Amino acid sequence: MDKNVIETEITMGTVHSAAIEPYRVRLFVEDEIVKDAEITVGVNHRGVERIMEGLPVEKANSLTEKICGICSGVHLWNSVLVAEKGLEVEIPERASYIRIIVAELERIHSHLLYLAHGNEVLGHETFSMRLFYIRETVMELLRIIGGNRVQYGVPIIGGIRPRAELDEMKVQKIREGIDYIRGKVKEFADRFTSDPMIMSRITGVCPLNRKDALRLAVTGPTLRATGVEFDTRKEMECYDPFEFDVITQDDGDVKSNLLVRVFEIFESVKIIKQALKNLPEGAVVDRSWEMQDTDITKSYVEAPRGTLYHSYALEDGRVRNVVIRTPSIANIGAMQYALIGHHITDAQLGIVQCDPCFTCTDRAIEIIKRR
Amino acid sequence: MYSILGVIGTIIIGFIVSLWLPGLERKLIHARVQQRIGPPISSPGIMAPLKFFFKQTIMPYSPLPRLYNSLPLIGLLSVLFIFLFTVPETYQLGAFASIVAIVGFLKIEEVIYVFMGSLSKSVMSLRMPFPDLAKGAKHPNVQRSFLEDISAMRAFRLIAFGSFPLYIALFVPAVISGSISLGDIVAYQQVHGPILFSAAGVIGAIVFFIGYMILLNEYPFVILKAKADVIEGPYMEYAAKWRALVYIMRGFLMFTLATLFSVLFLGVPPSIFTWGILVNILVAVLFPMLMASFSAFAPIFTFKQFYPVTFGATILGVVALLAAFI
Amino acid sequence: MGIKSYARARAIHAMLVYTGGCNGCDIEIVNAVFSPKYDAEQYKIFLTWNPREADVLIVTGPVTKQNKKPLKEIYKAIPEPKLVIAAGACALMGGVYKNIHGDIPSEEIAGPVEEIIPVDAKIPGCAVRPEDVLAGAVSALPKLLEAK
Numbered sequence: 001m002d003k004n005v006i007e008t009e010i011t012m013g014t015v016h017s018a019a020i021e022p023y024r025v026r027l028f029v030e031d032e033i034v035k036d037a038e039i040t041v042g043v044n045h046r047g048v049e050r051i052m053e054g055l056p057v058e059k060a061n062s063l064t065e066k067i068c069g070i071c072s073g074v075h076l077w078n079s080v081l082v083a084e085k086g087l088e089v090e091i092p093e094r095a096s097y098i099r100i101i102v103a104e105l106e107r108i109h110s111h112l113l114y115l116a117h118g119n120e121v122l123g124h125e126t127f128s129m130r131l132f133y134i135r136e137t138v139m140e141l142l143r144i145i146g147g148n149r150v151q152y153g154v155p156i157i158g159g160i161r162p163r164a165e166l167d168e169m170k171v172q173k174i175r176e177g178i179d180y181i182r183g184k185v186k187e188f189a190d191r192f193t194s195d196p197m198i199m200s201r202i203t204g205v206c207p208l209n210r211k212d213a214l215r216l217a218v219t220g221p222t223l224r225a226t227g228v229e230f231d232t233r234k235e236m237e238c239y240d241p242f243e244f245d246v247i248t249q250d251d252g253d254v255k256s257n258l259l260v261r262v263f264e265i266f267e268s269v270k271i272i273k274q275a276l277k278n279l280p281e282g283a284v285v286d287r288s289w290e291m292q293d294t295d296i297t298k299s300y301v302e303a304p305r306g307t308l309y310h311s312y313a314l315e316d317g318r319v320r321n322v323v324i325r326t327p328s329i330a331n332i333g334a335m336q337y338a339l340i341g342h343h344i345t346d347a348q349l350g351i352v353q354c355d356p357c358f359t360c361t362d363r364a365i366e367i368i369k370r371r
Numbered sequence: 372m373y374s375i376l377g378v379i380g381t382i383i384i385g386f387i388v389s390l391w392l393p394g395l396e397r398k399l400i401h402a403r404v405q406q407r408i409g410p411p412i413s414s415p416g417i418m419a420p421l422k423f424f425f426k427q428t429i430m431p432y433s434p435l436p437r438l439y440n441s442l443p444l445i446g447l448l449s450v451l452f453i454f455l456f457t458v459p460e461t462y463q464l465g466a467f468a469s470i471v472a473i474v475g476f477l478k479i480e481e482v483i484y485v486f487m488g489s490l491s492k493s494v495m496s497l498r499m500p501f502p503d504l505a506k507g508a509k510h511p512n513v514q515r516s517f518l519e520d521i522s523a524m525r526a527f528r529l530i531a532f533g534s535f536p537l538y539i540a541l542f543v544p545a546v547i548s549g550s551i552s553l554g555d556i557v558a559y560q561q562v563h564g565p566i567l568f569s570a571a572g573v574i575g576a577i578v579f580f581i582g583y584m585i586l587l588n589e590y591p592f593v594i595l596k597a598k599a600d601v602i603e604g605p606y607m608e609y610a611a612k613w614r615a616l617v618y619i620m621r622g623f624l625m626f627t628l629a630t631l632f633s634v635l636f637l638g639v640p641p642s643i644f645t646w647g648i649l650v651n652i653l654v655a656v657l658f659p660m661l662m663a664s665f666s667a668f669a670p671i672f673t674f675k676q677f678y679p680v681t682f683g684a685t686i687l688g689v690v691a692l693l694a695a696f697i
Numbered sequence: 698m699g700i701k702s703y704a705r706a707r708a709i710h711a712m713l714v715y716t717g718g719c720n721g722c723d724i725e726i727v728n729a730v731f732s733p734k735y736d737a738e739q740y741k742i743f744l745t746w747n748p749r750e751a752d753v754l755i756v757t758g759p760v761t762k763q764n765k766k767p768l769k770e771i772y773k774a775i776p777e778p779k780l781v782i783a784a785g786a787c788a789l790m791g792g793v794y795k796n797i798h799g800d801i802p803s804e805e806i807a808g809p810v811e812e813i814i815p816v817d818a819k820i821p822g823c824a825v826r827p828e829d830v831l832a833g834a835v836s837a838l839p840k841l842l843e844a845k
């Protein structure tokens with residue numbers, strides 16, 4: 001790009017009102033239009049992969065939960081899956097169903113948070129608050145299941161924590177809860193899409209086309225918003241019994257991104273309903289597995305933000321060679337790219353539309369110090 | 372003597388009322404729309420500035436800290452002058468109590484934002500210590516500016532076009548009554564009834580309201596201090612009593628503009644010696660409430676939406692002017 | 698209660714600084730402010746993003762090395778009297794990141810918060826519950842009110 005075009009550089013972060021997480025974004029602007037962007041992560045680097053090295057596998061699993069406070073359950077789930085795959089543990093079907101219920105509830109809460117944060121950045125405090133209010137219901141459900149609002153820690157190797165077993169009362173509560181959420185989110189979506197002021201703010205803003213999305217290796221709802229039908233859930237065995245659609249939108253702009261999330265909430269509700277209906281009887285945890293050494297095992301799941309990858313090997317019951325790849329690291333490219341050519345006020349919106357979770361992303365990037 | 376007492380009394384009353392306005396806005400409208408309890412009415416308008424008065428005064432980080440700190444005072448004074456001109460006791464001052472003078476003082480109000488923006492150097496933008504200047508960066512040698520500089524640029528643009536609706540609306544009553552002096556406008560309305568009840572008056576009032584929201588930088592016209600990018604914009608570095616002044620200035624501007632409306636469109640000047648002041652207070656309370664019910668449902672406008680809205684409002688204002696001529 | 702502390706009690710501006718950690722505490726605190734269910738504004742606590750306006754600094758996370766300096770700067774920018782509330786296990790003692798490790802201890806954590814700036818109130822929990830945040834903020838208040 002021609003250097004002369006760029007007038008000045010604006011830096012936001014690491015603490016900023018529109019971005020709750022710490023990260024730095026440098027915007028190169030001319031006449032308030034973003035010409036180029038650079039997102040610096042690493043502020044949040046805590047080296048989770050490194051400190052996991054050599055931990056007993058159960059302890060390591062519970063540490064993965066602390067990678068991210070939004071998708072904590074999914075990290076734990078994937079880490080447990082790695083161990084189970086390596087040790088060839090068969091888990092009871094009931095446990096698998098309950099894990100899926102928790103994962104989908106988590107997707108709902110993550111997407112609601114996304115919508116709320118998006119509205120906050122749009123400047124629409126009212127919608128943001130209403131969405132936070134709806135989100136409270138999911139948090140309450142997660143608290144009922146797991147015992148904690150954020151780190152509920154349901155899966156363990158061999159099944160789920162017995163505490164998270166669903167009895168009749170819990171099932172009933174979840175049913176009521178998701179019905180309420182479905183209704184409320186639908187109301188919200190109708191209001192939202194019929195508001196001309198909001199629509200003019202979000203249509204055509206920060207679009208990402210399909211080709212660029214594939215080139216930048218974007219994943220998750222952000223990819224689906226550009227029209228690519230890809231969802232890791234369709235490739236996961238445990239999702240086989242459930243019938244759901246992969247939601248896509250065409251434009252890849254903020255509007256498409258928001259709508260993808262709204263519809264995915266409905267799909268999640270669908271999955272939870274099916275799971276509750278066909279919940280198999282039986283035990284929830286099978287502790288008969290034996291520890292042995294394994295090779296590096298990989299596992300992919302669909303986190304709320306896209307494909308999440310965990311892999312490690314086991315040696316003496318301790319984890320080795322941990323690699324975690326979170327969806328947001330792939331989406332950073334999309335964030336930088338989507339902003340170009342848009343107004344500064346839309347810039348944060350463009351970042352938020354990709355649903356960044358820099359906390360996930362930052363946990364283990366190797367910062368190479370050169371002399 | 373009597374009239375000076377009246378002026379001072381009116382100012383005090385206006386001042387007291389203006390302190391309650393932010394709280395009314397927050398508690399009665401925003402909190403209700405958002406289905407929560409909300410803060411007590413006195414908190415945002417009275418207690419917050421009072422609290423800031425009792426905080427330790429620190430020098431703002433700015434190239435000209437004293438000038439920067441004195442800006443809210445200048446703003447407050449110019450608002451005070453506008454308010455003074457609307458008080459009937461000052462109408463015999465002639466040239467001052469006219470629309471042109473008011474427009475002039477409103478301009479000061481806008482210009483200080485430019486200064487505030489360019490003088491503030493907050494820790495929240497460039498001064499945040501973070502090692503991100505690498506040789507391998509995308510554009511290593513670009514000049515870097517503070518977030519507040521963007522605010523200053525925006526304020527500059529707003530001077531150019533943002534206040535058109537308000538100014539045009541101010542001239543509607545002048546055209547109808549055939550004089551730019553406030554005294555004449557009030558006298559005209561005492562004879563012919565409030566201007567608000569004519570076609571031109573209604574359109575003019577709508578345009579005035581839009582201009583009122585723009586001048587107060589309320590959502591959706593909040594781009595000057597949009598949380599999504601510039602955090603608080605020009606006010607970033609005000610601390611302690613200077614921040615209190617900023618709060619008070621805004622509340623008083625709300626009241627003054629509403630008074631201006633009741634003088635120009637209803638023909639009721641504020642004076643503690645008549646019951647008319649109740650009308651003033653009513654308008655001053657109604658305006659923020661109306662504004663709050665708009666702002667609770669609106670996102671921030673970027674310039675893409677801002678231009679058409681102000682343009683539309685300006686056209687509407689011109690229509691009102693034409694209607695006034697006929 | 699003098700007018701000074703009365704005014705202080707009726708308008709408290711809180712600023713949130715997030716210094717690492719897992720996002721959980723952070724969102725719970727935003728939740729405490731934003732969600733109408735908790736609605737911090739009814740207890741006269743307002744959220745601000747400007748240190749010059751703030752009275753209370755709520756810090757979450759274990760303070761990573763990169764975040765140490767910004768945190769100090771922000772703390773310095775707040776005019777007296779001010780309160781610092783450390784929220785969450787991470788902010789109190791470095792959390793899992795500092796204390797749990799396998800072969801290699803973590804070298805990324807500069808915290809806990811106490812070692813960087815003085816802390817007036819501590820809210821435990823992983824993640825903190827919004828109710829606790831509000832209770833913690835309220836319990837630390839006397840110090841703010843009685844300050845000169």
Ligand code: SF4
Pocket residue numbers: 066069150717718719720721722723757758784785786787788792793822823824825
């Ligand atoms: S205390 Fe727990 S929830 Fe809070 S930031 Fe640390 S790990 Fe996350």
